[in-house]
Amino acid sequence: MHENKKGGALTESTFLVLLSVFSPNHGYGIMQFIEQETQGRVVLGAGTLYGAINTLLEKGWILPYGGQDGRKKEYLITEEGKKIVNTELIRLEQLYQSASKIVKEGNFHA
């Protein structure tokens, strides 16, 4: 899990896990969410997901949710986490506008 110090970009895994816990969600649910949202393109490995959740907990971007003793431990995004997601969304939007324009102009000249 790295943030690009120069651009502040999140890794795709980080971003997807954050999105998956806007409502309380557990490990299996997070994996399902990501798989569905990316139409099967991103299937996170168990170890990767474990590491991602621990990192996000450490950073305070997600919190454990509910104190149930049941097997499924759930997580929920924090305010800080939501801020990070918004920043990332803005970055992606700007990148998308930029790239769309260039590609369209590229196609026009070709």
Add this chain to the structure above:
Amino acid sequence: MRKKVFRFFLNPIDGQEKWLNQMADRGLRLMETSKWYYVFEECDPSAYQYRVEFAADKSSKELERYKTFLQDLNIRAMEKNLNYNYSFGKVRVRVLGRDSITLATSPGNINSELLILEKRNDGKPFDIFTDTADLIPYFRKIRNSFFTAAILFILLLFWGQYNVPNVTVEWILKSIIAFLSVLFSSITGLYCLRIHQLKKESKTSE
């Protein structure tokens, strides 16, 4: 019907993983395992998939947390030793643990250096790590363990003192140590190569 198999692996991670998947393809599911043997039960061919994860640096508590997490993903984890524990006299030398030459009381774990992960085959890929950023440190951990083990055995080979009854026994011991030195060195090399390939890939993609 249960089937008990004795098996030893030169490469305990890739070799063991490949073998377990071959057995699973034949319709044999791993039920339990000890230091030396494996117990299988018949099942549908290719019903299960296996991965072997290196976990020597995880403490018992960390292992328990991880195994509980895996349960949520419907992955069953069995602890397994790495077969390279040797006792030299009264000092228990644990090879391939967190540090190479460590005594029994250090952090990390003993006899649970590997995790055998089992999942029902649902047609989807079964990987432990899917991000290059995770794979590189993971492979580094494995490579460093095998590297320090290789160094240890090379040192033993040339500078070890053997308190044994006769020359033949000493020669046999030295041959075993030489063999293990070569084995650990080649596994180290294998992981060096993998790390190098991943690093190249991570320059353009994550």
